[in-house]
Amino acid sequence: MTERRPLTILFADVSGSTRLFESRGDEIARRIVANVLIALAEVAGRHGGRVVKTIGDEIMCTFPGPLHGLLAATDMHRRIKNDPEFQRDNLAIRIGLHHGEALVENEDVFGDAVNTAARMADKSLARRDQIVTTASTVFGITNTTGLRVRPLGSAWVLGKQAPIDIVDVLWQEDIAHVTTVQRVMQAIDATVTTERPRLMVRHRSQAFEIDEGTPFSIGRDPASSLVVETEWVSRNHALIEWKKGYFMLADRSTNGSWLKIGDDDEIFVHRDETHLRRGGSISLGQAHQLDDSDLVYFQCID
Template sequence: MTERRALTILFADVSGSTRLFETHGDEVARRLVGSVLTALAEVTARHGGRVVKTIGDEIMCTFPGPLYGLLAATDMQRRIKNDSTFAADNLAIRIGLHHGDALVEEHDVFGDAVNTAARMADKNLARRDQIVATASTVQGITHTTGLRVRSLGQIRVLGKQAPIEVVDVLWQEDLAHVTTVQRVMQAVAASDRSRLLVRFKSQVFELDEGTSFSIGRDPTSSLVVETEWVSRNHALIEWKRGYFMLADRSTNGTWLKIGDDEELLLHRDETHLRRSGTISFGQAHPLDSSDLTYFQCGDA
């Protein structure tokens, strides 16, 4: 059965694979490329996406909306960049994505939106370590999530009569050397209210200044984390004194990591959240990043 549905479509292509086959041989190279694709598939699942197919050294995924796809894309880049095995073989990825209507079948997705997304990931447009998206995909998102973009201008896409505007999604932590685009394609009215994006697995929450956000095993919590080392009423995020404050109320404590700073343990104490980082409830940051809660501060 075929149905038309609005989806965010993402293509990720492994950069450096050709040289890998030349230097390591087919078997080793194929195994390494397969490891990259497996890692990308894991990130896709954590963000509520679906892997449609892999084509050689490329993966095609779909997500229910632009925010899921954009967050997955940034996590994909960080996952590959921070893996020492991939770095040793100079492997990287380039990503392209677009949100639009597509024809969905049981095992595949078709249509103009797919073609546009594939064009974003083309090596003639996207470079290694880069995320390229259509401007319409990021419209209305960047101010409320902290995701930052810069315009790459307009390009012509096969099958489109008019050129379309594309952007570079900036995923690196250190962006001091990059000019960021503070507008969100003029479609969003300016607001002076602060926002905080909180993400745990496939759940994404947008908090504003009036929000009280509870975390714990209690089923009435705003974010329910069902693990034995998390207390029933573990932590609380509130807007206080001009900041989003994280307060620990637990038995085992809460670990906070902001950017590349050292991990901080909170126990029956509170601190303000700034920039972006990760939170681990009840234990120090585990090796499995899927158990972490991510946050990003930003102004609407």
């Protein structure tokens, strides 16, 4: 039977699992990740949620309404942070969710709402210990819940004609510079200014400020905006430019680039592009090493 109904879709992904498999071995790491997913499923059930599927180290759940999903998301983070076994291995989760019309068929869920929720949980948007959702999901929920959010700007979602406003749901004690969920739309509007977005880039002793009208090239070519002379860096290795509302990193190299944001796992980019948000580092031509002297650091300034 196929039916359409409004649902809150939640994706939770285990952060740190790659290092876990390297340090603990496949069998032990697989057991620990499975235990994390079981713990997340138990939390979902307590909030009226249903587990649709697990995909590797990720779990997908549905909830009858936004509040159920939001409260489950905050409790999921607390469950992982309060478990000594998970903390011994420095595990955390990142969560993305969205409420919208979904197509339910044979116990699975499909449609635009699922795609949007999955995008919220993407590494390029959500970091470890973070809950990212659409502003429409939290709009109208009263402040009696005590939930707090912080505007994150907007994000492009495949199939959407325009970027959508997104927020970070704060579940930890530090809630400076945040707003109650019922005021999220006003808070987002208040963050819109005439100031142009900028990206600060630093490599060794050099520092650069990039704005939306300035493409920034990186490579061994002497004509590059930033010249990095190491053998694993291509002549025209990468380009940073403002596209579709973001600063985008486009890799054009032979060996690829590795992007790291906060404590998240590295993202490998090769002949492709990804957007830069908040702050982090880029390793050109090889994965991040203990010697960080060749890293390119960036910081987004809204």
